[in-house]
Amino acid sequence: xxxxxxxxxxxxxxxxxPSAAKAKEALTLERCIAIALANHPELAEYNAQVxxxxxxxxxxxxxxRPTLSIASNIAEEKNNDYSSVNISVNQLLWDGNQSQKAMxxxxxxxxxxxxQLERKRQEIVYLVKQAFFETLKAEKALDxxxxxxxxxxxxxxxxxxxxxxxxxxxxxVTSAQVDLSQAKMELIEAQSxxxxxxxxxxxxxxxxxxxxxxxxxxxxxxxxxSSLLISNETKTITQVIENRPDIVAQKHYIEAAKHNLDLQxxxxxxxxxxxxxxxxxxxxxxxxxYSLGVELSATLWDGGTLSxxxxxxxxxxxxxxxxxxxxxxxxxxxxxxxLLELEEERHNVELTSLLVEQAKxxxxxxxxxxxAEVGSSLEVSKALxxxxxxxxxxNEAIYNLRIAEAQLEYAAGLWxxxxxx
Numbered sequence: 001x002x003x004x005x006x007x008x009x010x011x012x013x014x015x016x017x018p019s020a021a022k023a024k025e026a027l028t029l030e031r032c033i034a035i036a037l038a039n040h041p042e043l044a045e046y047n048a049q050v051x052x053x054x055x056x057x058x059x060x061x062x063x064x065r066p067t068l069s070i071a072s073n074i075a076e077e078k079n080n081d082y083s084s085v086n087i088s089v090n091q092l093l094w095d096g097n098q099s100q101k102a103m104x105x106x107x108x109x110x111x112x113x114x115x116q117l118e119r120k121r122q123e124i125v126y127l128v129k130q131a132f133f134e135t136l137k138a139e140k141a142l143d144x145x146x147x148x149x150x151x152x153x154x155x156x157x158x159x160x161x162x163x164x165x166x167x168x169x170x171x172x173v174t175s176a177q178v179d180l181s182q183a184k185m186e187l188i189e190a191q192s193x194x195x196x197x198x199x200x201x202x203x204x205x206x207x208x209x210x211x212x213x214x215x216x217x218x219x220x221x222x223x224x225x226s227s228l229l230i231s232n233e234t235k236t237i238t239q240v241i242e243n244r245p246d247i248v249a250q251k252h253y254i255e256a257a258k259h260n261l262d263l264q265x266x267x268x269x270x271x272x273x274x275x276x277x278x279x280x281x282x283x284x285x286x287x288x289x290y291s292l293g294v295e296l297s298a299t300l301w302d303g304g305t306l307s308x309x310x311x312x313x314x315x316x317x318x319x320x321x322x323x324x325x326x327x328x329x330x331x332x333x334x335x336x337x338x339l340l341e342l343e344e345e346r347h348n349v350e351l352t353s354l355l356v357e358q359a360k361x362x363x364x365x366x367x368x369x370x371x372a373e374v375g376s377s378l379e380v381s382k383a384l385x386x387x388x389x390x391x392x393x394x395n396e397a398i399y400n401l402r403i404a405e406a407q408l409e410y411a412a413g414l415w416x417x418x419x420x421x
Contacts, residue, residue, distance in 0.1 A: 026217040029132050032205060036128045037121060040206035046117040053110035060103035066091040083282040088275065093294070096269025101259050108256035115249035119413070122245065124204075126410035130403050131201040135216050137399035138190070138197040144392045145183070145190035148385075152180040155381060175378055179385070237412075241331045244413030250324040257317035264309040268299040331411070338408040345401040352394035359383070359390040 037043065067090050075082040092099065156176040163173050202210065241247055274294050281287040299306075366383035369375025409415055 028217050029129065032128050032132050032201070033125055035207060036124050036205045040124050040204075042120060043117070043124065046113075046120045050110065050113045050117055053106065053113045056106040057103065057110050060099065060106045063092065063099040063102070081283060084279060085282065086277060086279040088277045090273060090275045093272045093274055095271040096266040098263055098266045098269060098271075101263040101266065105256045105259035105263060108252045108259060112249040112252035112256065115245040115252065119245035119249065122410055122413060122415045125415050126406050127204045128201075129406035131197070131204045132216070133399040133402040133406070135194070135197040135201050137396055138194040139216060140395035140399075141392055142187075142190040142194045144388050144395070145187040148388050149180075149183045149187045151384060152176065152183040152381075155377070156180050159377065172377055175381065179381055237332060237335050238328075240412045240414075241328055241335070244331060246413075247324070247327055247331060250320070250327055254317070254320045254324060257313070257320045261310070261313040261317050264306070264313040267309055268302060268306050270296060270298045272296050334411040335408070338404065338411040342401070342404040342408050345397065345404040348397040349394070349401050352390065352397040355390045356387075356394050359387040363387045 069088045069090075071086045071088075073082070073084045073086075156173070156179075159172045159176040163170060198210075198216075201216075272294060275292075277289075277291045279289040281289070363380075363383040363386075366375055366380045370377065370380050
């Protein structure tokens with residue numbers, strides 16, 4: 001039976017060459033990260049929390065500095081008008097380091113808020129990478145679906161032509177129709193998955209404008225993160241965890257709780273302050289009055305308030321320590337799990353790469369048999385379908401590996417701005 005060899009050659013070209021696309025603005029991973037860090041609403045929330053903690057530090061620091069106040073009084077009576085001005089200066093001399101401890105506690109809270117902000121930035125970067133690589137994976141699957149669709153449309157047309165010429169059985173046409181219907185379903189699914197991935201990426205970037213007019217461009221090579229700072233040795237992993245921003249933040253919370261406990265224990269300490277007042281009577285004789293002195297205050301009995309404050313502060317410290325231990329355990333599990341997933345995805349890449357090679361060899365054999373008129377179009381169709389499926393699985397494995405790398409990077413807290421590239 002005569003075969004159209006030129007047509008089969010065209011099919012191979014369709015397999016190996018992706019369809020042309022209109023040039024669009026490139027959207028790289030680096031740009032996506034920059035957009036997200038500039039627009040994500042949660043970062044504004046965490047930045048505001050840092051500013052609030054900075055304000056608390058300033059308030060507590062002000063307690064250690066002198067204060068200056070002025071007051072004026074104007075009164076009118078039946079036969080007498082009265083006006084005066086008074087200026088006062090006050091300076092805390094000693095309060096048992098209560099003000100100092102309050103400032104140190106607020107500073108620890110500020111440092112913790114800064115670390116939480118950095119961890120949130122790392123989380124957003126991870127989510128961007130995850131969404132970015134999921135989009136690329138969906139795009140590659142769409143490319144394969146488009147190539148398959150183009151082939152099966154031409155295959156059906158050719159099968160009908162052969163059948164009408166008496167060179168092919170009716171079953172070849174039926175098989176080609178089934179293949180085309182399946183390809184259409186897979187194309188619709190691939191289109192839907194790609195649109196969904198693009199919408200998710202847009203949401204992660206924190207922007208409202210659609211990304212349909214941009215071309216997602218993969219410009220990042222994979223990293224050997226497991227050999228960068230991470231190993232399967234628990235000691236090494238623990239050292240990495242100690243530098244993770246959220247773990248560092250919890251250390252600052254413990255420090256703040258310790259300062260607060262010390263502060264509450266000093267609540268009933270004697271307080272000593274100095275003051276200076278100057279008053280001027282402006283009602284007629286310009287009489288002056290001034291005073292200098294020190295003021296001593298002490299609580300003799302507080303009804304058990306101090307004991308309650310200390311108990312509360314000690315409970316907060318114990319809670320902070322327990323939370324730290326819990327977070328360390330969770331972080332250890334996250335890193336170990338990420339390492340295992342990364343190793344699994346590496347094996348998947350190697351395995352699917354081998355499957356692609358085998359499927360390509362099988363396709364070449366099927367085409368050779370078809371050329372020698374000892375094979376059938378059904379054999380070629382099945383071989384091509386297997387090859388497309390192997391390509392799809394290999395692309396998925398590649399981007400799943402990228403996502404696993406990003407997950408390990410996030411679990412270990414390795415991203416440090418530009419240094420993370």
